[in-house]
Amino acid sequence: MILPIVAYGDPVLRKVGEDIDKDYPKLSELISNMWETMYNASGVGLAAPQIGLPIRLFVVDTTPFSDDEDLSPEEQKQLNGFKKVFINAQIEEETGADWPFNEGCLSIPDVREDVNRKEQIRITYLDENFEEYQETYDGLLARVIQHEYDHIEGILFTDKLSSLKKRLLKGRLANISKGKISVDYRMRFPNVKKGR
Numbered sequence: 001m002i003l004p005i006v007a008y009g010d011p012v013l014r015k016v017g018e019d020i021d022k023d024y025p026k027l028s029e030l031i032s033n034m035w036e037t038m039y040n041a042s043g044v045g046l047a048a049p050q051i052g053l054p055i056r057l058f059v060v061d062t063t064p065f066s067d068d069e070d071l072s073p074e075e076q077k078q079l080n081g082f083k084k085v086f087i088n089a090q091i092e093e094e095t096g097a098d099w100p101f102n103e104g105c106l107s108i109p110d111v112r113e114d115v116n117r118k119e120q121i122r123i124t125y126l127d128e129n130f131e132e133y134q135e136t137y138d139g140l141l142a143r144v145i146q147h148e149y150d151h152i153e154g155i156l157f158t159d160k161l162s163s164l165k166k167r168l169l170k171g172r173l174a175n176i177s178k179g180k181i182s183v184d185y186r187m188r189f190p191n192v193k194k195g196r
């Protein structure tokens with residue numbers, strides 16, 4: 001089932017997510033709905049707060065990035081078919097130099113900005129079967145995971161912009177929260193004035 005994606009301005013996007021356990025209600029259904037919702041919106045990642053749930057769960061599939069011709073064949077191969085569920089993730093360490101990448105977010109349609117993040121992360125997480133992993137990722141893989149991880153910490157990519165950029169975006173972000181945008185997937189807006 002395709003779920004509405006929560007738009008910028010909704011308080012759920014600002015909550016630090018709670019850990020979940022195996023007994024979380026209808027977890028496998030939730031995960032499959034998140035995949036469906038993400039693919040329908042042509043995203044490469046989706047975090048639970050974006051569908052209104054303040055829990056530490058996000059999904060990533062970087063396959064759409066894998067045909068980027070600017071990437072090395074090795075990187076393309078790494079991104080192709082990288083499809084994972086991250087539960088109760090904790091980034092243990094971020095290392096390397098900051099590098100910019102033009103990011104967007106399904107909760108903030110039509111806004112894209114360069115964001116600086118560190119090259120490499122070490123992360124522990126559980127998969128959908130509650131198997132535990134500790135892994136290191138770098139490059140675009142790390143980037144997508146860092147963006148989704150921020151969602152479960154209540155952080156949005158626009159928080160990382162300069163104060164000038166933030167000021168310039170203020171009006172557009174306010175319009176997004178009011179639903180004054182055109183978007184081709186289902187969304188839920190926090191500040192839509194209800195008609196009678």
Ligand SMILES: [Zn+2]
Pocket residue numbers: 104105106107147151
């Ligand atoms: Zn996002």
